[in-house]
Amino acid sequence: MAASTTPGGALHVARRRLYLPMLLPALLAYLVFFVVPSLFGVVLSFGEWSGLGTEFSWVGLANYTGLLTSELFVASFLNTLLLTVIVGGVLFLIAAASMVVLRTARAGAFIRSAIFLPFMISPIAVGLAVSFLFNPEGVINTALEVTGLSELRRPWLGPDLIFQVIMAGVVWSAAGFYVVLVMSAVDGIPPSLFEVARIEGAGPLQQFRYITLPLTRDMLGIAAALWAIAGIKTFELIIAFVGTAGTPPPEARTLAVEQYLRVTGGRVGGLAQLGEAAAIGVLMTAITAVLIVLSRRIQRRDRLEWA
Amino acid sequence: MRTWTAVVVAGALLATGACGTKLQETPSSSAAPKTLVYWGKWAKGTPQATLFESVIADYTKQTGVKVDVQWLAQGQEDQVKNAIATGQGPDFYDTAIDHTAGFRAAGALGDMSAVFKTKIPGEGKTIEEVLPKSVLKAISDDKGYGFVPHSVFSIGLWYDSSRYPDFAPKTFDDFLQLAVMEKAGKRQPIAQDGTINSYNAFWLYQVLLTTAGPGTLRQLAEDPAAWDRPEVKKAVTSIEALVKAKLFQTDYMATKFPAGQNAWAAGDHTFNLNGSWLGSETASLRAASVKPRIVPLPPVDPAKGSVVTVGALGWAVNPNSKNPQAAADFLAFAMQKKNIDRIATDAANIPSRSDSPAPVELISIQESIRNATDVSLDFDGLAAVNPKWFNDVFLPLDDKLIGGKIDAETFLREGKAQTGAMVG
Structure with missing residues (x-):
């Protein structure tokens, strides 16, 4: 049993394969609901905008x-x-x-x-x-x-x-x-x-x-x-x-x-x-x-x- | 993370095509729709919501066209703008003069001229023809009419007519003298909610209208040199005189709103400069002896023409509506005299039509609106188009002037300097 959990062992490999699919939903949610809006906010801070339907313009550091x-x-x-x-x-x-x-x-x-x-x-x-x-x-x-x-x-x-x-x-x-x-x-x-x-x-x-x-x-x-x-x-x-x-x-x-x-x-x-x-x-x-x-x-x- | 809340919402809206604001699909049929969609700002159960629901029921009964109304209350404007920007939204919606610029900028407001040419059923007149010229001017911007108004309001001096049955001071100085006499009788004459900065600013703005005319506040926001105009100085010194006479109630700059206006309604003070909505807003608190009336603030210089502040509430049509004609037909139906009369009787506000009488306490200000030689928007509409100057320069300085922290000279000097710094 110990051998299978060591790096390179069958169980270890199987577990490693599961990491990504298990992690993906959380990563996606974090990306879509936090990272992207946060980056959008940073981008927005260099522009002028009054909301949907209005024109966006870059103002740099103004x-x-x-x-x-x-x-x-x-x-x-x-x-x-x-x-x-x-x-x-x-x-x-x-x-x-x-x-x-x-x-x-x-x-x-x-x-x-x-x-x-x-x-x-x-x-x-x-x-x-x-x-x-x-x-x-x-x-x-x-x-x-x-x-x-x-x-x-x-x-x-x-x-x-x-x-x-x-x-x-x-x-x-x-x-x-x-x-x-x-x-x-x-x-x-x-x-x-x-x-x-x-x-x-x-x-x-x-x-x-x-x-x-x-x-x-x-x-x-x-x-x-x-x-x-x-x-x-x-x-x-x-x-x-x-x-x-x-x-x-x-x-x-x-x-x-x-x-x-x-x-x-x-x-x-x-x-x-x-x-x-x-x-x-x-x-x-x-x-x-x-x-x-x-x-x-x-x-x-x-x-x-x-x- | 409040910091990011607005950002998250904005980002999510972009990412999802604003599906969060899509409350109801607009019907896609063209000629004779079975349903119109209306997004209102009133809370369900308010007099206006009840009145409009009754108008809608009459309309459906007569035409067979249903109007699906959704009362969105606070935040309705943003929902309308977001929905229309993503190709959704109602056929028509509630709006007000303050929001015209915002709706225009967001592409939520188009050409309303066809709506105003629509005939009102059973009256032989168009919507445009039943409205006073002053109101038509107030609801227009450089692109035309902004919406069909059902109610109008103004700013004026509320007083207790049981104490002054023949109250008619000709000038601002006459009013001050009257108030000083009342103070001599051990009664603070004026109630003021000093923690509401825009209510404090009513004083200077209304006096400014009578000395320098409409548009002056806009000039003050855009041109530092405008602060040197003698008419501006005259208005500011008049306010300084008002403050120095100590006519407001004790600790007026520290009241928790609406303590000041409630004290006025209870009869503790005689005067309150406020909107025409004050009567209905304080009706439940009014002392039996108080008979409220409102008149325009007496002018500093009576030789100048009469200028009245006009605000209005009404309905605008979605420029992307699939049913523009049906929406116009409904608005024409709603604008019938029998319906607009009820703005006075059911909601205690001033009806927009020339021939609809206002409640008795508002008759004088309604007359002023009808007969005004010129109209001004509330604060020249500046709060909507230049909120930064309005919130960061004008209101804080005006608070200091009304609060007696600075004199007229300092106000003018600071205003000029801060405006110069802002416009660059």
Whole structure:
């Protein structure tokens, strides 16, 4: 039997013959539904086109240079990075706090479920709910007035504060997912390690620093990569703030919102600018790839094993 | 991978010949089709959808020709364009002035002149003859009529006639004085949904129409020198005066739409500059004491001719339809007075025909549309043909002006510089 599976053996040859037919359907599907449309998108980013039935024309790098020299686009780019970094940082802090507290908390499972709940709700619904809360006559300002804190009342959805409110909404919506993710790694750490550390006098923060953090670094890396992808794509929640009656103000625009404005031509059915939209898509993919590589590099180290 | 979503869709459409948008084959028979296909934008159950279904039922009863209607709601325009571009699509479809340029560019709109020459059954007049000249002008571009309009709308100043039964300020300054007096009575006079940038821009655009006339916004988008015109400066300083008088409700730039217009409907504020659709949109929230009426925004300079913004909704015929005559016959049937009157009674909008009365709150603006010496499209139609300048230059700057972040001088200087940078 062993001989037949060695290279050149009859079974090995038969298996090799099966590889291609088995792999072909998946390869074809990947090619037709991902590779070809993606390449089409890259090609489109060097042209000007408004959709089926309209003329396509080559513009070379004009879409890219136009975007990169547009103050508004650069502001949206910075908004996106800011949102990804700041919200990412807050999510990390929440996840870290959860790893310290929830591991030993009595109602840990319940708290995890409660925190996870907002992640299950549609971002559109979250955006709508948050924006109604922060309306000038909404719950937040009303509560501030009732509790005698009316000097803290603010126009939360105005241009000066809307981006901060959006970031708060994103944190509320996404935190549960990342808490559940990292806690699944914490649950895999043998309790004996914490027990020994406790006996030797290590406090909760030391246990976190010397046990939890090193043994969950892989999962933290995955979480960072997932957040980089999600953060760069932030879109629905912002649109929910504005609805379909207007376009988001520059202060609240992200790359995905800029892309949406170009795909739809704006609020009142303007001509789509699919070339620029595709160029934004290419840039977003490139930024996401860079962020993922960076997060993986930061996390790079030898695998720890305790089994 | 939202990034790639549009790309995947576009690529898939190309790869598959847009079979995803092929909802129904158009009948291929020529002379007397048994079925016409109509793709509508309304959601099923809305007043317009119900009204048109009833017109369709009457038509089928009288002619034996069925009209297969599909209510596609949001995104209907893209489906129509994609389908027609791949040789499919309906015989006729819903459209609006804002979409004419897009349908033309996609080859989904052809010569509609024959349709407008079709006689309306039982009336002895053609479709063209029952429509006001101002509406015919508004629905036309350089290639002719864009569609057969059933409803028209405009932008104007909504007010509560229970507070001002004889409201008729002659100038914009008169209106400001009235609003300032109302503010002195401890009541913020104007409701504004400041998070909707196009609603903010209604102010400047409507004032600009009265100082510089239609087409000025297009000039501002194309020629930096247009920003130096004295009429433009006059309009911008008028808006600056409005903002400085602090006549909008508290924190108006931070409202969650439609909080501002709902507050107006509830009677908390007297004025709201909005579309003629506002009355029907807020009807269910209206306080019993409020009697809404709409008039054109009073002009800065009353000596100038009357210009009214005209928008319209209607039906266009697929240039590749196998049944163009049958489609024209149906549209002529639908344009009968008894049907178009119901745009007012059933849908609370302004009917397109000259002889169909508008709902009582819209009568004044309907008169203005009929008697206008000139018409303008909403924002000179710029939002449709130059969305980049409109979304990236005009609306953000206008938000700053309306929000009181910049003064008139800065607005003009920034507008000129940003337009110069964009047009090169």
